[in-house]
Amino acid sequence: MVLTIGDIAQSGRLLNQIGKTQDSLDRVQIQLSTGAKAEVYSEISGNANRLLLVENAFVRTQQFNRNIQGVQLRTEMMDSTLTQMVDLATEFKSLLLSATSAENYNEFDVDGQAQDLLERFSNLLNVEADGKYLFAGTATTTQPSVVPSPLTAPSNAGTSPAFTPEDPSLFTPADPEWQDFYGFYQGNNGTLSVRIAEDQVINYGITANEQPFVDLMYSLRLAATFNDGSDPGSELARLNSALDSVTTAVDGIIDRQSRLGQQMRTVDMERIRNEDTIGRFSDLIGEIEATNIPEAATQLSQFQTQLEASYLVTTRLRQASIINFLN
Numbered sequence: 001m002v003l004t005i006g007d008i009a010q011s012g013r014l015l016n017q018i019g020k021t022q023d024s025l026d027r028v029q030i031q032l033s034t035g036a037k038a039e040v041y042s043e044i045s046g047n048a049n050r051l052l053l054v055e056n057a058f059v060r061t062q063q064f065n066r067n068i069q070g071v072q073l074r075t076e077m078m079d080s081t082l083t084q085m086v087d088l089a090t091e092f093k094s095l096l097l098s099a100t101s102a103e104n105y106n107e108f109d110v111d112g113q114a115q116d117l118l119e120r121f122s123n124l125l126n127v128e129a130d131g132k133y134l135f136a137g138t139a140t141t142t143q144p145s146v147v148p149s150p151l152t153a154p155s156n157a158g159t160s161p162a163f164t165p166e167d168p169s170l171f172t173p174a175d176p177e178w179q180d181f182y183g184f185y186q187g188n189n190g191t192l193s194v195r196i197a198e199d200q201v202i203n204y205g206i207t208a209n210e211q212p213f214v215d216l217m218y219s220l221r222l223a224a225t226f227n228d229g230s231d232p233g234s235e236l237a238r239l240n241s242a243l244d245s246v247t248t249a250v251d252g253i254i255d256r257q258s259r260l261g262q263q264m265r266t267v268d269m270e271r272i273r274n275e276d277t278i279g280r281f282s283d284l285i286g287e288i289e290a291t292n293i294p295e296a297a298t299q300l301s302q303f304q305t306q307l308e309a310s311y312l313v314t315t316r317l318r319q320a321s322i323i324n325f326l327n
Contacts, residue, residue: 021024051285058281061199061274067194068271070130071204074192077263078206082257085124087249089216090118096223096243105239106227114223114242115151121220122184123146125208135208138190143163144208145184145217153225153238154180154218154240185209204263212252219245 006061095113098107125135125145132140173179185208192205219242226238 022082026163037089054281054284058285061277061281062200064269065274065278068196068267068274071194071202071267072264072271073269074132074134075204075260077127078134079260079264081124081127081134082253082260083208083217085121085213085253086250086257088117088121088124088225089246089253092216092223093243093246093250096239096246098241100236100243105236110239111224111227114220114226118147118151118217118220118224121145125213133187135206135213136187136207137187137207140192140194142186144187147236148183148221151221151224153228153230154222161165163311173175174181181214181218182209185214197269197274200270202263202267202270204260204267205306206256206260208250210256212249212256215245215252216249219243219249 067256071180092114095108099108099110102108122145126143127134133142133144134140136142136144173182187207187209189207191203193201193203195201222238222245223242225240226235230240
């Protein structure tokens with residue numbers, strides 16, 4: 001028998017079709033076994049760009065929530081520290097109320113207790129989270145509070161503070177009034193900020209040179225040095241001045257804690273929104289990438305049928321060729 005060009009061409013086309021059907025069958029079998037439509041983007045060219053966009057948004061939103069976790073760690077530590085500060089200031093205020101109401105304030109060791117409270121308060125201002133100081137502004141590697149040593153009385157001891165710390169531009173670090181209030185602070189006035197969503201950057205935190213802390217530091221310093229003998233007869237006036245300052249400080253710290261609480265609620269609400277968004281992105285990625293099991297099973301059956309039919313045709317062609325050859 002002599003094979004014609006047409007026979008060879010037909011056989012080649014059939015073998016080529018068998019190869020394609022086998023490839024399709026293998027691909028569907030992989031989809032069913034892995035649950036994924038494709039292993040590389042080129043295999044889902046129709047949805048590749050869409051998948052890349054969704055995956056990028058998914059990753060970015062996850063990063064926003066990691067940012068939020070860092071903010072929550074720091075603000076929760078700040079909140080706990082502010083609670084301790086209020087407790088300390090309240091304890092100090094109670095001490096001053098008792099001393100200024102007694103016949104002999106020397107019975108209360110006010111200066112000694114104030115010195116201890118001053119050290120405790122400074123340590124609270126120097127609290128850290130992840131190796132960064134929380135109350136130093138953006139100077140997070142700089143210890144914000146340093147207690148003067150030796151400790152001396154403020155320059156205006158004995159009088160209620162006339163200087164309003166809310167307007168530090170009135171003075172420079174060279175002025176004794178500035179040193180009375182701000183001399184302990186080593187941080188800066190920078191505000192911490194972080195992106196927590198595509199369209200939202202939040203400023204958060206509190207610095208140790210804000211008025212309530214300045215008032216409390218001044219009050220503690222005044223009480224710790226009230227009996228230093230530098231101005232005999234002014235001891236009770238100094239204690240009363242310290243009492244005025246600590247009363248103001250307590251209210252101010254509570255106000256700052258309330259402000260911080262609002263920041264914490266804002267961040268947590270965004271965290272919840274981000275988690276919802278991450279869930280939706282995850283579902284969408286799954287829809288693009290995942291195998292449609294019923295559809296793939298149908299395709300598998302179809303390809304198997306096609307392949308079996310192709311093999312059957314090939315077998316019959318070969319049998320016909322052998323018979324023709326023998327004849």
